[in-house]
Amino acid sequence: MPPITDTILRRVSVRTFEDRPLADEDRADLEAFIAGIETPFDVPVTFRLLDAEPHSLKSPVIVGAHSYVAAKVARVHGADLACGYAFECFCLHAIERGLGSVMLAASLSRKTFEQAMEVAPNEVMPVASPVGYPAAKRSLRESMMRKAIKSDERLPWEQIFFSGAYGTPLRPSDAGIFSQPLEMMRLAPSAANRQPWRVVVDGDMVHFYEERTLKESALGDIQKVDMGIALSHFDLVRQEAGITGGFVPSDPGLTTPSGVEYITSFNAAR
Numbered sequence: 001m002p003p004i005t006d007t008i009l010r011r012v013s014v015r016t017f018e019d020r021p022l023a024d025e026d027r028a029d030l031e032a033f034i035a036g037i038e039t040p041f042d043v044p045v046t047f048r049l050l051d052a053e054p055h056s057l058k059s060p061v062i063v064g065a066h067s068y069v070a071a072k073v074a075r076v077h078g079a080d081l082a083c084g085y086a087f088e089c090f091c092l093h094a095i096e097r098g099l100g101s102v103m104l105a106a107s108l109s110r111k112t113f114e115q116a117m118e119v120a121p122n123e124v125m126p127v128a129s130p131v132g133y134p135a136a137k138r139s140l141r142e143s144m145m146r147k148a149i150k151s152d153e154r155l156p157w158e159q160i161f162f163s164g165a166y167g168t169p170l171r172p173s174d175a176g177i178f179s180q181p182l183e184m185m186r187l188a189p190s191a192a193n194r195q196p197w198r199v200v201v202d203g204d205m206v207h208f209y210e211e212r213t214l215k216e217s218a219l220g221d222i223q224k225v226d227m228g229i230a231l232s233h234f235d236l237v238r239q240e241a242g243i244t245g246g247f248v249p250s251d252p253g254l255t256t257p258s259g260v261e262y263i264t265s266f267n268a269a270r
C-alpha cells in the first residue's frame with residue numbers, strides 16, 4: 001500500500017465516472033473494507049454499498065455512477081465526527097484501488113438514500129458518495145462547480161494553525177512532529193470547501209476547534225463531518241509517522257472568537 005500521505009496528495013473529489021459497474025473484485029474489497037472501518041470516537045458507523053439502479057439513487061452533480069456508499073449513525077454526541085472520520089477512511093481506501101468518490105450532503109435525493117439505508121428515527125445519514133472509476137474528463141458542470149467554490153485552494157497555515165494561543169500563527173518549521181500530520185489535515189476535503197478546522201498546538205497537546213461558517217440544518221452540523229474528516233487525515237498520518245498518543249477531550253479553556261467550538265485534543269505520549 002502507498003504511504004497515506006501519497007494517497008492524501010492524490011485525493012480529489014470525483015463526480016464524473018466511467019459508465020460501467022464495479023468489477024466483482026473491487027466490490028468484494030469495498031464490502032470487506034466497510035465492514036471493518038473503526039474510528040477513535042466510540043460511535044459505530046454503519047456503511048452500505050448500494051447499487052444505484054434498483055434503489056433509484058441519483059444526484060444532479062454525478063455522471064455515470066453505478067454504485068453509491070452511504071453511512072448511518074445513531075443520533076448521539078460525536079456522531080458526525082465519527083461519520084466523517086470513517087467515511088474519509090473509506091474514500092482514501094477507494095483511491096488506493098483506483099476508485100473515485102465525493103461526499104455529498106446536499107446534492108442528493110436524500111429521502112431515496114435514507115430509504116435505501118433503512119435509516120431509523122434515532123439515526124442520521126449525514127453523507128453518501130458515488131463510487132466508481134473516474135472518467136478521463138470532468139463534466140462541464142463539475143468543472144464549473146470546482147471553480148465556483150475554489151475546490152483546488154486551501155487556507156494557509158497562518159490562518160488555521162496556532163501556537164499556544166488561538167490566533168497566534170504557527171509556522172510549519174515550528175510544528176515539530178506535528179508538521180506533516182497538520183499539513184495533510186490542511187488538505188482535507190470539506191462541505192463547500194469551507195475548511196472549518198482550527199488548531200492550537202501547545203507542547204505535546206494539539207487542540208482541535210471548529211470555526212462554523214455554515215448554518216446548522218435539519219441534518220445537524222455538517223461541518224462536524226468536516227472535522228471528522230480532518231481528524232482522520234491527522235490521525236492516519238501521525239500513526240504512519242509512528243507518533244503515539246490518542247484523542248482526549250481536554251479543553252484548555254483558551255479564549256476563542258465567537259462561533260468557534262472546541263472539539264477534542266490529541267495528546268502525544270512520550
Ligand SMILES: Cc1cc2nc3c(=O)[nH]c(=O)nc-3n(C[C@H](O)[C@H](O)[C@H](O)COP(=O)(O)O)c2cc1C
Nearest residue numbers: 012013103104105106107151189190191192193225
Ligand atoms: C461533508 C461534505 C459534504 C459535501 N457535499 C457536497 C455536495 O452536496 N455536493 C457536491 O457537489 N460536493 C460536495 N462535497 C465536496 C466538496 O465540495 C469538495 O470536497 C471541496 O470542494 C474540495 O474539493 P476536493 O474534494 O476536490 O479537494 C462535500 C464534501 C464534504 C466533505
